[in-house]
Amino acid sequence: MTKEEFTAKWNHMLQLQRKLDERIIQGNGLTYENILDAEGYRYALLDELGELNHELKKNWCWW
Known part of the structure; x- marks a missing residue:
């Protein structure tokens, strides 16, 4: 690509x-302000990062 x-x-x-x-x-x-100011937005972002980490784990996790 x-x-x-x-x-x-x-x-x-x-x-x-x-x-x-x-x-x-x-x-x-x-509104976008509601979402960006919400504590839930931070949790959602952490959850998405966790999903990404899990998806990529096969590329770095040797155990």
């Missing part, structure tokens, strides 16, 4: 994520 192909895929993923975020925010009557 070339750098340009990777960049295009990455940007496409970010656009899809933005659309999903907007649908979730509007569907729940929230």
Whole structure:
């Protein structure tokens, strides 16, 4: 995969994520300020990082 192909895929993923975020925010009557200030946002971010760590574990975990 070339750098340009990777960049295009990455940007496409970010656009899809933005659309999903907007649908979730509007569907729940929230604003971006509500989400960014919420303690739950920090927990959600930690949870996502944990999922990423678990997914990548096979690449670094030797035991």
